[in-house]
Amino acid sequence: MTSFSESLIGWYSHNKRDLPWRDTKNPYNIWVSEIILQQTRVNQGLNYYYRFIEKFPDIQTLAKSDINVLLKLWQGLGYYSRARNMHVTAQEITKNLNNKFPSNYNELIKLKGIGDYTASAIASISFNKQTPVLDGNVFRVMSRLYGIAESTQTSSGKKVFKEKLLEIISKKEPGTFNQAIMEFGALQCVPNNPNCQNCLFIKSCFAYNNDMIRDLPLKKPKINQKDRYFNYLLITHGNATFVEQRMKNDIWKLLYQFPLIETTKKISLVEIMKDKKWKSLFGSIEPEIDLKVFEKKHILSHQKIHAQLFKLKINKPNEYILNNYKMVQIDELHTLGVPRLLEIFIKQIIN
Ligand code: SF4
Incomplete structure (x- = not known):
């Protein structure tokens, strides 16, 4: 029987968008794309990614750059601490890590601006480690498929999602699995009107079969601005x-x-x-x-x-x-x- 991860990866190979960071496993490119895409839509992030890689093609160039040049390039993307942290991390990697990204989650997460999500993405995509990513798309897909009514705002809720993901992540291609589940959330199991009628998982999907698509995932509490x-x-x-x-x-x-x-x-x-x-x-x-x-x-x-x-x-x-x-x-x-x-x-x- 085909496993969930195999079906998902099969779906991904036919449906994924052609994006430049998907042609590489280079941790520098993966890092740049993941940081840019936090809080940013793919369409908007794409141009920034191209300009970033053109201006700073590798970690050494970024480390040596003037922070003001980097901030100018970042202008319009918002969350400028992302750019400042990247600069610090680039300097740390060139000074103390022999220009190389660490290959495991525990070392990656020590770097400035690299949190659970980015460390998991780099470790899995670049170094084939079984480290599941948990972003908004994954949260929605998992919550609906498995009926997980937990919040990702709490560490106990995150743990439940992570444990389930660790059970189902592809042992052979964890990086592809991570990209596939995010893409599935971005294209198929979207927040409103997910494309259930053409979904591979319609028979087993908890939310679909229990008429709970509108209830899952749990809504985030409203932020007071x-x-x-x-x-x-x-x-x-x-x-x-x-x-x-x-x-x-x-x-x-x-x-x-x-x-x-x-x-x-x-x-x-x-x-x-x-x-x-x-x-x-x-x-x-x-x-x-x-x-x-x-x-x-x-x-x-x-x-x-x-x-x-x-x-x-x-x-x-x-x-x-x-x-x-x-x-x-x-x-x-x-x-x-x-x-x-x-x-x-x-x-x-x-x-
Ligand atoms: S059946 Fe619908 S809700 Fe369930 S995973 Fe597929 S698209 Fe999402």
Whole structure:
């Protein structure tokens, strides 16, 4: 009798999408693709993957690169800590691991930015280890097929999924099995209206046979998004403007931004002018203010950013601005890594 893993791998060989990281077992390429694809759809990630591999074809090139160049390439993908962690890991591998990725899960997971999912993917795809991956697609397929009503938000729930996966993973081709089950979730057993009528597993599928497709997998608890209010000041001085690099452990670390005044609610420019930072930026000089205010709402996974951007002109920057901000030519702004939110503002206002 054909086992579940054989049937699944058979399905995969006929239905898989042709993606560049599927032609290789090179752990560097697998790592890059897996990190890019976390929180990113394949269509969007594909271009980033091509550009990444072209710019940083191997771990040594990545390790030697300027982090700002990497962040610029990453611009628009979000979750910038992924890029920063990749840089750290590339340096660790070149300095201490002889340019080679570890070949097992326990060593892989020690590297920065490599969690359970990525360690399992690299160990199985590149080194043929039986380490099942558990992502949203796998979670859904397993939950429906086997009627597992456990949450993946808890370690006990994850353990149940992992144990079942360890029972069924292909012993011969664990990497292909992992890719197959993820692809099956992405193409066939999709969240809404899965293609059950053409499914190989219709006879044995728990959810189908118990009319529980809408109930499985268990829904994730809703995330409470925090509202933040960012007031950017685009200060121009001739053809130049001023930016700073975000250094705190917060969203968008190491990306550039215009001088920012964050407030606890939406406020008007008149109120912003009373802020301490405004006073430091302008002192007694009165900038020329453009009355058009640019506004944008930007949604992140845990935060909702309500942004306003004000355009101001000054004749002469004071000491505070010169000491705390970097002066850049406006036509060079596009070379800096900035959050997607600012990229949109810049396109809207300057280009
Ligand atoms: S029968 Fe439907 S719910 Fe069950 S595995 Fe197949 S596609 Fe998913």
